[in-house]
Amino acid sequence: MYKFLLAFFIVVTSTTGAAEPSQVQAVSSLTQELSAKELVTKIETQYQGKTSHGRTKMLIKTRHWQRTLEMESWSEGRDKFLTRILAPSKERGTCTLKVDDNIWNYLPRIDRMIKIPSSLMGESWMGSHLTNDDLVKENKIDQLYKLAIIASSTERITIEGIPLPQAAVVWGKIIYVVDPQKLIPIYIDYFDEEGVKVRTINFSEPALIDQRWIPKVMRIIPLEKPEEFTEMQYIEIEFDVSLSDGLFSLKSLRNR
Amino acid sequence: MIILRIAYRNLWRNKRRTQLTMIAMVFACSLLVFSLGYYDGILWNLINNATEKENGHITIARPGYVDAPSINSNFLPEAFFDEIGKEPINNIKGYCSRVTTFALLSSGPESKSQTQPSEIMGIDPVAESKLSKLADCVVEGSFIKGNEREIVLGRGLARRLKAKPGDEIILVSNGADGSIASEILILAGIIDTGEELRDSSLAIMNIREVQQLFVLGENVHSLRIFLEDPLSAKEVAKRLQKRTKSFEVTPWHSIFPQISSVLGIWFGMQLFTMAIYYAALAMITFNTMYMAFLERMHEFGVMRAIGLSRLKLSLLILFESFIIAGISGLIGITIGTAANYLLYYHPIDLSHWFDNLSWGGSFIKIQLFCVPGWSTTMMPFLAILVLGILVAAFPAFRLLRLKPVEALREA
Amino acid sequence: MNTVELKNTSRHYQSGSLVVKAVDQVDLHLKKGDFAVLAGPSGSGKSTLLNLIGGLDRPTDGEVYIDNELLNDKSDEQLSRERLEKIGFIFQAYNLIPVLTAYENVQFIMQIRGIPEKEHREKIMPLLKELGLEGLEDRKPPELSGGQQQRVAVARAIVLEPAIILADEPTANLDSETAVNLLQIMKQLNEEKNVTFLFSSHDPMVIEIAERVISMRDGKITRDERK
Ligand SMILES: Nc1ncnc2c1ncn2[C@@H]1O[C@H](COP(=O)(O)OP(=O)(O)OP(=O)(O)O)[C@@H](O)[C@H]1O
Ligand SMILES: [Mg+2]
Numbered sequence: 001m002y003k004f005l006l007a008f009f010i011v012v013t014s015t016t017g018a019a020e021p022s023q024v025q026a027v028s029s030l031t032q033e034l035s036a037k038e039l040v041t042k043i044e045t046q047y048q049g050k051t052s053h054g055r056t057k058m059l060i061k062t063r064h065w066q067r068t069l070e071m072e073s074w075s076e077g078r079d080k081f082l083t084r085i086l087a088p089s090k091e092r093g094t095c096t097l098k099v100d101d102n103i104w105n106y107l108p109r110i111d112r113m114i115k116i117p118s119s120l121m122g123e124s125w126m127g128s129h130l131t132n133d134d135l136v137k138e139n140k141i142d143q144l145y146k147l148a149i150i151a152s153s154t155e156r157i158t159i160e161g162i163p164l165p166q167a168a169v170v171w172g173k174i175i176y177v178v179d180p181q182k183l184i185p186i187y188i189d190y191f192d193e194e195g196v197k198v199r200t201i202n203f204s205e206p207a208l209i210d211q212r213w214i215p216k217v218m219r220i221i222p223l224e225k226p227e228e229f230t231e232m233q234y235i236e237i238e239f240d241v242s243l244s245d246g247l248f249s250l251k252s253l254r255n256r
Numbered sequence: 257m258i259i260l261r262i263a264y265r266n267l268w269r270n271k272r273r274t275q276l277t278m279i280a281m282v283f284a285c286s287l288l289v290f291s292l293g294y295y296d297g298i299l300w301n302l303i304n305n306a307t308e309k310e311n312g313h314i315t316i317a318r319p320g321y322v323d324a325p326s327i328n329s330n331f332l333p334e335a336f337f338d339e340i341g342k343e344p345i346n347n348i349k350g351y352c353s354r355v356t357t358f359a360l361l362s363s364g365p366e367s368k369s370q371t372q373p374s375e376i377m378g379i380d381p382v383a384e385s386k387l388s389k390l391a392d393c394v395v396e397g398s399f400i401k402g403n404e405r406e407i408v409l410g411r412g413l414a415r416r417l418k419a420k421p422g423d424e425i426i427l428v429s430n431g432a433d434g435s436i437a438s439e440i441l442i443l444a445g446i447i448d449t450g451e452e453l454r455d456s457s458l459a460i461m462n463i464r465e466v467q468q469l470f471v472l473g474e475n476v477h478s479l480r481i482f483l484e485d486p487l488s489a490k491e492v493a494k495r496l497q498k499r500t501k502s503f504e505v506t507p508w509h510s511i512f513p514q515i516s517s518v519l520g521i522w523f524g525m526q527l528f529t530m531a532i533y534y535a536a537l538a539m540i541t542f543n544t545m546y547m548a549f550l551e552r553m554h555e556f557g558v559m560r561a562i563g564l565s566r567l568k569l570s571l572l573i574l575f576e577s578f579i580i581a582g583i584s585g586l587i588g589i590t591i592g593t594a595a596n597y598l599l600y601y602h603p604i605d606l607s608h609w610f611d612n613l614s615w616g617g618s619f620i621k622i623q624l625f626c627v628p629g630w631s632t633t634m635m636p637f638l639a640i641l642v643l644g645i646l647v648a649a650f651p652a653f654r655l656l657r658l659k660p661v662e663a664l665r666e667a
Numbered sequence: 668m669n670t671v672e673l674k675n676t677s678r679h680y681q682s683g684s685l686v687v688k689a690v691d692q693v694d695l696h697l698k699k700g701d702f703a704v705l706a707g708p709s710g711s712g713k714s715t716l717l718n719l720i721g722g723l724d725r726p727t728d729g730e731v732y733i734d735n736e737l738l739n740d741k742s743d744e745q746l747s748r749e750r751l752e753k754i755g756f757i758f759q760a761y762n763l764i765p766v767l768t769a770y771e772n773v774q775f776i777m778q779i780r781g782i783p784e785k786e787h788r789e790k791i792m793p794l795l796k797e798l799g800l801e802g803l804e805d806r807k808p809p810e811l812s813g814g815q816q817q818r819v820a821v822a823r824a825i826v827l828e829p830a831i832i833l834a835d836e837p838t839a840n841l842d843s844e845t846a847v848n849l850l851q852i853m854k855q856l857n858e859e860k861n862v863t864f865l866f867s868s869h870d871p872m873v874i875e876i877a878e879r880v881i882s883m884r885d886g887k888i889t890r891d892e893r894k
Contacts, residue, residue, distance in 0.1 A: 060434060064328035067434045091436050105428065107438040112426050113366045120360065120373055127430040250366075258778040265766035554761055561723055561758075562823065563751025564779055565744060660723045664758065 036147035036159045040176065043183055044142060051076045054237030055086070060128045062228045069126065070235075080248040081135070085126075095253045096125070101136050106253035113253060122170065129199075129220045129230040133170065141176065144169050155179065156186060182206055182213035198223050209237075259568055263575035270548060274580065277544050281584030281640060282591065284537040288636040289592025291533075292526050293626035296487075297599070299522055300627050303486040306515055307508045309389045309449060312352060312480025313489040314496070315506040321477060322506050327357045327432050330475035331503070339500045347488055352383045352480040355466045359429035359437070361409075361459060363417040369426075370417045374409075374459040376427070378466030378476075387482040390447065390460065397421030397445030400462050407441040412456030414446045421445055425459075431471035439469055485629075487519075530636060534643050542647045545577060549651040556655060557663030570652040574645060581644025585637045592636070596628035669732070670830050670863050671697035671720055676729030677886075678715050689715040691886035692729065697831065697865060702857045705867040706874050707883035713867035716883070717833045720865065721754050722746040734830050751780055755824025755832035757866075760840045762820035763808040769795065769819045770804035773826050780827060794822050798852060814845035818852065825856060834866035838873050850876045 051074070058069045069091070073083035081098040085091045093108035103116040116123070121133040141147075145161030152158065159176040163169040172193040177186045184206055190199040199222050203215035219231045246252055267274045307313050315322060316336055318329040333353055355378035362371035381400045384390050391399040398421075400406050407425050409417065419425060425441045441461070449455055467473060483489055486508065493507035509516035559569060603625035610622040678690040689712045697703060705713045718724035719731055722738050723746075731738045733753055741749060750756070763772045773791045795804055798818045808816055817837055824832045834853075838846035850873055856862050868874055882890040 062434065065433045088435075094436055107426075107428060107436070110426065110438050110440045112438070112440065114360065114362050114371055114426060114428055115369065116360075117371050120371065123360070123373070124430070126436065127434040258775055261771075262764060262766060262775075269766050555764065558756075558758065558762055559764065560747070561721065561750065561756045562776055563747055563754075565747045568779070661718050664723075 036149045037142055039149075039157065039178065039180075040147055040159065041142040043178060043185070050240050051243050052237060052239050053241045053243070055235040056083075057233045057235055058126075058128060059231045059233075060126075061230070063225065067127075074243055074247060076243060076248060078140075082248055082252070094126075096135075097248060097250070097253055098135050099248055103132050103135060104250060104253065111254070113250060129222050129228065141174070143167075145174060147176070152180075154181070179206075179213075184213050184215050259572050260575055260579075263572050264579055266576050267580060273544055273548060277541050277580055278584045278587075280537060280540050281581060282588045284533050285585050285588025285636050285640050286591035286595070288530055288533045289589050289633055290595045290626065291529055292632035292636065293592065293596035293599075293628055294624070295522065295526055295529070296627040296629055296632055297603075297625040299518070300486060301623070301625060302518065303508065303512075303515055306512050307486060308387070308482065309393065311508060311511055312388065313483040313486050313508050314481035314493050315511070316479040316481065316496075316503050317477060317506070318502075319504040322504060322511075325356055325477065327470060327472075327477075330355070330432065330472055330477050332473075332475055333479060336479060336500070336503055339502065340496060341499075347484040347492070349482040349484055350383060350387050352387050352482065353380050353463055353476040354378065354478045354480060355463050355470070355472060355475075356477050357429065357466065357470055359427045359459070361407075361413070361417060362426045362428075363419040363423055363443075372413060372416050373457065374413055375457050376429075376466060377458065377460050378463035379460055380463050388480075390449075393447045393449050394445045395448045397443065399445055399447075400460060401444070402462060403444075405439065405441045405465065406444040406462060408445045408447050408460040409443060410455030410458035411446050411448045412452060413459060414443070416456065419443050427469070429470070431469065432475075433471045435471060437469045437471075439465075485627075526632070526635075530639055534639055537640075538643055538647055541643075542650075545647055546651060549573065549654075553663045553666040556658060557660045557666070560658060560660040561664065566656050566658065569658070570655045573651045573655055574648045577644045577648030578641065579644075581640050581647075585640040585644075588640065589633050589637050593628050593633055596626040596632075599624055599626040600628055669696045670699050670701070670734060671695065671865070672730075672732040672735070673716075673720070674730040674732075676719060676726045676731055678712075678719055678724060679727045688712075688886040690719060690726070693886075693888055695881070695888065695891075697863060699830075699863055700857065700861045701879055702854060702864045702877055703866075703879035703881055704874050704877035705865065705881050705883060706869060707867075707889075708869065711883040712886040713883055714835050715886075717835050717865065717867060720831070721756060721833045722749050751776070752827070753830040755827075755829040757817070757820045757824050757832065757834035757837045759836045760813070760816075762823075763816055765808050768805045768807050769800060769811065769815075769822075772808070772819055773823045776823055776827060782827075790826060791822070794826060795819075797856075798822050812845075813840050814849060817841065817849055821849070821853060821856075825860075825862060828860070828862070831863040831865060834864065836867050836869075838868060838870060843870070843872055846870060847872055847876070 053074050054072070056071050056073060058071060060067050060069070067088075069085055070087040071083045071085050073081065075081045079098075079100050083096050085094040093106075095106040097104045097106070103121075105114050105116065106112075107114070116132050121136065122131050124130070125132050125135060141161060144167040145163055147159050147161050150158050150160045157178050157180050159178065161174040161176055163171065163173075171190045172195060173191040175189040175191075177188070178184065179186050185203045187203060188201045189197050190201075192198050199220065202219045202221070203217070204219070205216040206213045207216050217231060217233045219229050221229045318331055321329040333351075355376075357376050357378075359374055359376045360371055361374045362369045364370050379390065379400065381402050385399075394408065395411065397408075400408055407427075409419065409425070414420075417425065421443050423443045425443050427437070427439045427441055429437045431437045447455070447458065447460065449458065463476070467475065481492070483492065489507040490509055493505045497505040509519075556569060560566065603623045606622045606624060673693050673695040676690060676693045676695075677688065680687040680689055691712075693716065705716060707713055715724065719726050720733070722731075722733070722741070726739065733749065736749075738746065738749065756762075763769075764775060767775060770791060773795070774787050777787050777790070792804070795801060798821060800815060800818055800822070803811060803815060808819075811819065817840075820837070821832075824834075837853075838849055841849065853864055853866075854876060857864050866877075874880055877894075879891070879893045881888055
């Protein structure tokens with residue numbers, strides 16, 4: 001779950017604030033000549049604001065229950081990310097901090113912090129269909145996969161990603177479909193080691209914000225339970241805000 | 257019937273021989289009942305060491321739960337009892353309610369805390385103390401006593417968390433409604449179930465607290481039935497299952513297939529033992545019976561001469577043998593069963609002299625423990641009756657073809 | 668009417684190449700009420716003849732009739748029945764079932780005959796009294812003297828009022844006084860109840876009492892005289 005969340009934040013942050021219109025044009029015209037890796041890197045890095053601050057809604061639907069969380073989050077570059085639950089009130093104040101490959105959770109009810117050990121990175125984040133691993137790895141597609149364009153048109157380019165040998169990735173393959181005009185992802189399919197499609201992330205409702213297209217909604221569908229999903233939608237977001245010193249530290253988790 | 261009376265009286269004719277025959281029969285029969293009871297005792301030990309520790313003899317859960325546990329496959333115990341009717345079987349010792357879920361546990365100072373995934377088992381400490389042997393597995397500290405926020409950890413899990421009794425254990429998970437569950441618990445004790453793999457993830461809490469923490473209300477994930485006779489689990493489960501579709505009733509056999517597979521061999525072993533005991537007995541008794549038979553030829557001739565039919569004469573010898581076998585059998589099973597009852601209620605511990613044996617995830621306690629049982633009593637009894645008839649079959653056959661004139665000539 | 672009728676009856680034994688003619692072409696008629704003795708030396712065929720008449724043995728040749736019924740054709744089971752209903756047997760010794768009392772030994776035959784239990788006592792007790800066995804009815808054979816045992820055997824043989832009582836040397840194991848005593852009792856029964864008796868003996872004192880003496884030698888009847 002975390003992975004998607006982070007990816008979503010990154011996508012949101014980068015599209016909304018980071019780039020100038022002229023750059024967008026330039027990138028668009030360049031896509032045909034770019035390699036797959038360059039294209040993905042382009043998409044991902046251009047979404048990087050220096051910093052961001054926003055509010056998101058996360059809807060989790062499972063066979064047994066459905067719930068909506070509202071969260072406030074901050075990011076700095078690719079590697080620092082903090083989110084805090086605003087609603088429901090029972091969980092208000094629950095925080096997740098990611099710095100590099102480490103994730104901590106803060107639980108206000110018991111006033112305790114827990115570092116997620118590497119062995120538990122595959123566990124669900126906040127009961128959603130994202131894992132802790134997703135938070136850490138989602139924004140590094142260009143670094144973890146060997147990418148190749150396998151189909152392309154003016155509307156969409158299909159990129160296949162095979163994990164690099166040294167990358168500790170749980171997937172066997174991904175199919176990354178992007179819109180070269182708007183420079184946004186359309187969907188990503190995840191395949192397991194046997195080549196069976198196990199998960200899809202759909203990006204939808206593209207909106208032009210600060211002259212950049214960003215998908216406002218991201219839906220994660222685990223294919224073994226197709227009736228379930230986690231959907232994230234941003235409510236508001238601002239970029240290149242000044243963030244207080246030590247925001248991405250354990251101390252700030254508790255003080256917030 | 258006169259034949260029966262003669263048969264019965266004949267037993268006391270040569271008292272010593274009858275007594276010797278009967279002593280042999282009583283000895284073999286009682287020893288056999290005892291041996292079969294002892295076999296069952298070993299089997300019970302084997303089964304109960306595996307089942308009574310934690311699993312119970314029968315698991316009641318929502319369909320599919322046993323194979324794929326999910327926090328959402330829960331139910332109100334009342335729902336089950338409403339459907340089945342309470343106390344449907346008289347050999348039930350009791351029920352344990354269980355809740356099982358997963359959580360992250362961590363311990364130690366925040367800066368270098370250890371975090372481990374674990375299986376949280378919510379138990380009712382009162383019911384468990386009566387039925388399961390979980391509390392006996394505590395190797396350090398104490399079991400759940402019903403105090404607030406207690407947790408008991410498997411030995412391996414405690415080691416990984418570097419936690420000692422009295423330490424704080426942090427629990428984080430998601431409740432049945434998806435909400436975040438978190439709690440600070442106090443490590444009450446450390447448990448060693450004998451299964452290393454399980455001990456490296458098992459954590460036990462009071463079921464009330466687990467239900468609250470994981471938003472389960474009064475619901476449970478399973479009911480564990482504990483029986484007096486573990487061997488009856490399959491029938492009981494079948495009977496229960498017939499009465500319900502909304503629950504799955506699983507006997508221990510499918511949870512401990514290795515132990516279940518012994519059952520067939522066991523019965524075979526019992527039959528084999530019976531065959532050996534009785535083969536030896538048949539050889540002894542046949543001899544004495546046949547000697548007695550030969551000595552009475554003249555008498556048989558007289559009976560035939562005065563008009564007794566050969567069929568009735570054959571019956572006479574069959575009855576004699578049958579009565580000896582029957583009386584000996586009754587005495588034998590009485591002695592054997594008495595011994596079994598004695599050792600059932602007062603087993604003798606032999607572990608000072610022998611090491612315990614480990615088998616199939618369970619271990620066999622070396623003790624003199626017997627289980628009196630209907631079949632282990634009746635089988636030897638019925639078999640000795642059959643033996644009585646078989647031993648007399650040859651003499652009886654000879655009587656059918658007896659020539660009175662020849663018989664009479666024997667002095 | 669003949670109670671017993673033998674027509675040219677033989678019983679030969681084949682032992683190796685030798686043929687032993689235990690009974691050889693015997694013709695014999697016994698009438699109701701006869702009190703006859705088979706006299707003859709040892710090996711003359713007395714026992715064999717009695718067994719043939721009693722249906723315990725089958726003749727190798729000739730015919731045996733009891734109450735005008737041919738025994739030759741009957742099966743073993745039918746012969747059993749015949750013995751039970753028409754013949755009383757008394758042997759030399761060990762006639763009784765050792766585990767039953769005197770009373771029960773007599774009763775035994777009534778039971779296998781299927782006579783209702785309530786009739787037993789009224790029939791057995793007077794009979795035992797008549798035979799001088801009063802007060803001994805609950806004794807078992809080992810607790811009775813040889814003569815008493817033989818008298819119980821007589822009681823058992825007679826209780827169902829058979830057509831004939833066959834006695835193979837009934838007195839051989841008794842001293843002569845007791846022997847004569849037993850014979851007199853039998854004679855008395857013969858006279859009072861008109862029971863037919865055929866017994867074997869080589870005791871002259873016993874032979875003396877008989878009304879008809881049938882002498883045998885080498886399987887043949889050599890003399891048959893009535894007194
Ligand atoms: N089963 C047999 N096989 C061969 N020979 C036999 C058999 N039974 C009897 N005999 C012979 O038949 C003859 C008649 O025997 P049986 O017993 O009838 O004589 P018996 O007159 O009764 O003599 P005893 O006064 O000694 O009793 C004897 O020579 C005897 O050896
Ligand atoms: Mg003779």
